[in-house]
Amino acid sequence: MKSIARHGVAAPPARSARPCRLGLAALAAPWVFAGAAPAVAQPQTYQLDPAHSWVHFEVLHFGTSTIRGRIGPVKGSVRLEPSVGRGEVSLAVPTASVSTGIGFFDARLRQADLLASDEHPEAYFVATRFSFEGERVVSVRGEFTWRGASQPLTLNALRYACRSDTTAAKPVQVCGGDFEGELLRSDFGATFGLPFVANRVRLLVQVEGRR
Amino acid sequence: MTKILITAALLTASFGAAHAQSASYAIDPTHTFASFEIVHFGTSTIRGRFDKKEGSVTIDRAAKTGKAEITIDMASINTGVAPFDGHLKSADLFDVAKFPTAKFVGDKFSFSGDKVTEVAGTLTLMGKTQPVTLKATNFSCYVNPMLKREVCGGDFETTLQRSAFGITYALPMAAPDSVRMLVQVEAVKQ
Numbered sequence: 001m002k003s004i005a006r007h008g009v010a011a012p013p014a015r016s017a018r019p020c021r022l023g024l025a026a027l028a029a030p031w032v033f034a035g036a037a038p039a040v041a042q043p044q045t046y047q048l049d050p051a052h053s054w055v056h057f058e059v060l061h062f063g064t065s066t067i068r069g070r071i072g073p074v075k076g077s078v079r080l081e082p083s084v085g086r087g088e089v090s091l092a093v094p095t096a097s098v099s100t101g102i103g104f105f106d107a108r109l110r111q112a113d114l115l116a117s118d119e120h121p122e123a124y125f126v127a128t129r130f131s132f133e134g135e136r137v138v139s140v141r142g143e144f145t146w147r148g149a150s151q152p153l154t155l156n157a158l159r160y161a162c163r164s165d166t167t168a169a170k171p172v173q174v175c176g177g178d179f180e181g182e183l184l185r186s187d188f189g190a191t192f193g194l195p196f197v198a199n200r201v202r203l204l205v206q207v208e209g210r211r
Numbered sequence: 212m213t214k215i216l217i218t219a220a221l222l223t224a225s226f227g228a229a230h231a232q233s234a235s236y237a238i239d240p241t242h243t244f245a246s247f248e249i250v251h252f253g254t255s256t257i258r259g260r261f262d263k264k265e266g267s268v269t270i271d272r273a274a275k276t277g278k279a280e281i282t283i284d285m286a287s288i289n290t291g292v293a294p295f296d297g298h299l300k301s302a303d304l305f306d307v308a309k310f311p312t313a314k315f316v317g318d319k320f321s322f323s324g325d326k327v328t329e330v331a332g333t334l335t336l337m338g339k340t341q342p343v344t345l346k347a348t349n350f351s352c353y354v355n356p357m358l359k360r361e362v363c364g365g366d367f368e369t370t371l372q373r374s375a376f377g378i379t380y381a382l383p384m385a386a387p388d389s390v391r392m393l394v395q396v397e398a399v400k401q
Contacts, residue, residue, distance in 0.1 A: 065364040101262040
């Protein structure tokens with residue numbers, strides 16, 4: 001019974017893999033027919049580069065100075081289709097990786113009343129509402145899930161560019177940028193230290209994706 | 212070895228009643244960091260920080276003078292990417308074996324009211340000393356309820372040209388000359 005049930009659960013992904021293969025074939029098509037027809041823009045999928053994909057946060061301490069921390073690397077992929085103004089991103093942020101430069105502070109941040117890294121090892125950002133200016137991503141609106149709570153979050157590009165990385169064995173297309181967002185930690189139930197440590201958290205997201 | 216030294220500041224003796232408001236502060240290493248930002252291939256910003264530092268600050272808010280000395284352990288550079296940290300410490304870049312520390316000495320404080328707005332001085336990095344002005348984006352003093360002492364601090368920033376210190380590796384393509392420095396500092400009254 002159980003193995004049948006498992007088989008039943010496993011079946012849909014196997015079926016859904018077919019359109020994926022078709023998708024890849026379609027991706028190859030513009031190259032094959034490049035000379036014959038104008039290239040039809042296709043979505044391009046970029047995998048995040050762990051050396052250049054991090055979340056930095058900033059939060060004001062006693063209204064005086066800014067505490068900074070880093071979480072990451074961020075894992076995930078981004079699908080971009082600038083010609084039709086579409087994009088899709090799904091990112092996971094490993095909260096236990098928090099690093100402020102102070103070991104005991106990091107340990108405190110991982111506790112249940114702040115990052116809650118044991119119960120919720122990852123935070124997620126999932127978005128499908130992309131704004132472009134030409135080929136450039138200018139903002140991404142989606143949902144941020146942290147500590148099991150989901151809230152809308154908009155990330156605005158402070159800079160964005162694409163380039164060809166010719167240092168790799170095969171040239172790799174790289175797109176990336178800096179994105180900025182802001183959240184109120186109380187919206188996610190992370191209220192420890194309020195109001196001495198501010199409610200407003202500024203997020204600075206560095207991201208580079210490769211394909 | 213990994214102990215973070217908190218050096219208490221000098222004075223008190225030579226300054227008397229005439230400078231009653233002059234106070235010395237020891238850097239709180241848990242709220243004092245030098246971070247840097249540099250753009251990678253014109254695409255995204257690499258951020259890093261130096262985790263070990265020591266220093267002291269004296270401020271006379273009545274006389275509107277001050278002095279700050281902060282020494283940074285260059286080997287404590289931390290970007291989150293270990294191989295990159297290794298490269299940053301190598302002779303290509305910071306050459307930490309030869310130049311283990313960097314030092315900022317700020318001796319020209321500007322005030323607006325009793326708030327520090329700017330600290331000008333020198334930065335010695337890679338054996339070269341250059342003038343540097345840190346501009347405050349935040350500054351205030353408060354009584355810390357746990358320490359039950361006055362803490363003064365803020366956020367400061369400046370932009371350095373790394374070539375001025377002889378750090379020219381990968382210019383200009385991979386990383387530009389401009390490096391933005393962000394300094395968080397809090398110091399506890401002694």
